[in-house]
Amino acid sequence: MKTVITYGTYDLLHQGHINLLRRAKELGDYLIVGVTNDNFDRERGKLNVCNNVLERVEAVKATGLADKIIIEDYLGQKIDDIQRYDVDIFAIGSDWEGQFDYLDEYCEVVYLPRTEGISSTMLREERQKTINVGIVGCGNIARRFVPEAAFVSGIQIAGAYDHDSAVLNGFVKSNSLPCAYPSFEAMLDDIDAVYVATPHLSHYGYCKQALLARKHVLCEIPLALEERQAQELYSLAEEQGIVLMEAHKTAHCPAFNHLMVMIKSGAIGEVVDIEASLSRLLPDKSRREFDPGQAGGSMYESAVYPLLPIFKLLGTEYRELNIYSRMENGVDIYTKGVLRYPNAVCSFKIGLGVKTEGNLVISGTKGYAYVEAPWWKTDYFELRYEDRNKNKKFFYKWDGEGLRYEIHEWMSCIINGRLGSSRLLPKESIAMARAMQQFTERKNFMEI
Ligand code: CTP
Numbered sequence: 001m002k003t004v005i006t007y008g009t010y011d012l013l014h015q016g017h018i019n020l021l022r023r024a025k026e027l028g029d030y031l032i033v034g035v036t037n038d039n040f041d042r043e044r045g046k047l048n049v050c051n052n053v054l055e056r057v058e059a060v061k062a063t064g065l066a067d068k069i070i071i072e073d074y075l076g077q078k079i080d081d082i083q084r085y086d087v088d089i090f091a092i093g094s095d096w097e098g099q100f101d102y103l104d105e106y107c108e109v110v111y112l113p114r115t116e117g118i119s120s121t122m123l124r125e126e127r128q129k130t131i132n133v134g135i136v137g138c139g140n141i142a143r144r145f146v147p148e149a150a151f152v153s154g155i156q157i158a159g160a161y162d163h164d165s166a167v168l169n170g171f172v173k174s175n176s177l178p179c180a181y182p183s184f185e186a187m188l189d190d191i192d193a194v195y196v197a198t199p200h201l202s203h204y205g206y207c208k209q210a211l212l213a214r215k216h217v218l219c220e221i222p223l224a225l226e227e228r229q230a231q232e233l234y235s236l237a238e239e240q241g242i243v244l245m246e247a248h249k250t251a252h253c254p255a256f257n258h259l260m261v262m263i264k265s266g267a268i269g270e271v272v273d274i275e276a277s278l279s280r281l282l283p284d285k286s287r288r289e290f291d292p293g294q295a296g297g298s299m300y301e302s303a304v305y306p307l308l309p310i311f312k313l314l315g316t317e318y319r320e321l322n323i324y325s326r327m328e329n330g331v332d333i334y335t336k337g338v339l340r341y342p343n344a345v346c347s348f349k350i351g352l353g354v355k356t357e358g359n360l361v362i363s364g365t366k367g368y369a370y371v372e373a374p375w376w377k378t379d380y381f382e383l384r385y386e387d388r389n390k391n392k393k394f395f396y397k398w399d400g401e402g403l404r405y406e407i408h409e410w411m412s413c414i415i416n417g418r419l420g421s422s423r424l425l426p427k428e429s430i431a432m433a434r435a436m437q438q439f440t441e442r443k444n445f446m447e448i
Helices: 015-026 038-043 053-062 077-084 101-105 120-127 140-149 165-174 184-190 200-212 227-240 254-264 298-302 304-314 403-415 426-440
Strands: 003-008 030-036 068-072 089-093 108-112 131-136 155-161 193-196 216-220 244-247 271-279 320-328 331-341 344-351 360-364 368-371 380-384 392-395 445-447
Touching: 003 015, 003 077, 015 030, 015 089, 015 108, 030 038, 030 053, 030 077, 038 254, 053 068, 068 077, 077 101, 101 108, 131 140, 131 184, 131 403, 140 155, 140 403, 155 165, 155 184, 184 200, 193 200, 200 216, 200 227, 216 403, 227 244, 227 426, 244 403, 244 426, 254 304, 254 368, 254 380, 254 392, 271 304, 298 304, 298 320, 298 331, 298 344, 298 426, 304 331, 304 344, 304 360, 304 426, 320 426, 331 426
Parallel strands: 003 030, 003 089, 030 068, 089 108, 131 155, 131 193, 193 216, 216 244, 271 344, 320 445
Antiparallel strands: 271 360, 320 331, 331 344, 360 368, 368 380, 380 392
16 A cells, blocks of 8 residues: 655635645555644744634545545654555645655655646735735834735735934834824824834823724733723723734743643642743843833833733732832832732743843743743743643744734634634733733832
8 A cells, every 4th residue: 555645724725725635645545644733834934824723633634535634743754654654655735856865765756737827825915905004103123014914824014104304214214104194193194003103101092092092002011001992992892893902022922822822721820929020131221211201111021921820820910919019210220019918929020121031931830931031932842730841831932023913813803703713812912901000000019
């Protein structure tokens, strides 16, 4: 018996796939089809796959051509599969010509003719709605947004607005954007969605105006500095049937998400303690980050990062939050927060003028998770146990600035009519604003 193996994503299964599977089947007696897992596709940079792995497996099954279907999870798996299933022929479309020659050490490698004029990419583009996005605020963060958006399909950047016309024109020119809008209102009239990348204190106003105009919003952190404001914005988005997302890049980090899921499924037992730390020493004290008039300081700048794993794993209903800060010229250059839960205690350390270790340690009754700096955009974590033989390391992909993951989720929510993302729930985002408000009001606060 001759065994043939072939691999693919098989998204929006089309005639090209069917022809390829038929040709592969004809090469032998038994056809194994490897279908890529969703995570594996994401790691390979295929962010826009429409069907999930179960749907894709079902579609391949429905062709009746596969004798066995397996899931491709990791790089290097092909060699393992060829050996495990005693494969005689590895077959793949001619678009991969030459790229799998290294497998000829293990079996025969055959490149089959590809069907011209059709591909999943083409079909995705055909069914893809284009969302016109405007950017308000043309500073550093917006500069990173434009190249990252290029990795997400369905998004088109229509133009930008900044109250400083020199900054605006420079930004529009350097990013080759179609339009420098004369006002925020003019931009809103022309777009479907807005990315708010202005300084902190203007987030609430721009978001509210955009939501009232029924435009989807992706707002840079922190969405709001007061609980009531954050609540109001999410309620408004819900009433309007519009997507409002806080641009919390850690919430969309593939490794971080997997860590949360693993811990929630009991990988380290019951969580009893979380320590999260993050610091960025900025020598230039004239920056906005040190200006009390522009909501500078560690708490407004960074608290949303350590609060994310805490709220994700222990919920937003903590009993109390005690805040200890080192203040300098009206801003906290260092803050330590201690949150007490009924059955857990957590702490975070954030600094703009004090350097901290910068790791995330989540301790449970059976083991602990260790994520080294920069855990907030990590591609790696470890689960550690009393018995060191059980320790495990997990590796993922984190491409570029990582903004593509949050932009992708925002677009996916808009296009698929999902009003919110489970990666950052409104109540979690609102609780972050509550913590910042407590700091502003100096409640349970002590200067050190
Ligand atoms: N294939 C083919 N003819 C096509 C499209 C795909 O023979 N017109 C083959 C590929 O060469 C591969 C298999 O089908 O062997 C699965 O390919 P996959 O990457 O899932 O499909 P594409 O349509 O090429 O997807 P994409 O556009 O996302 O690259």
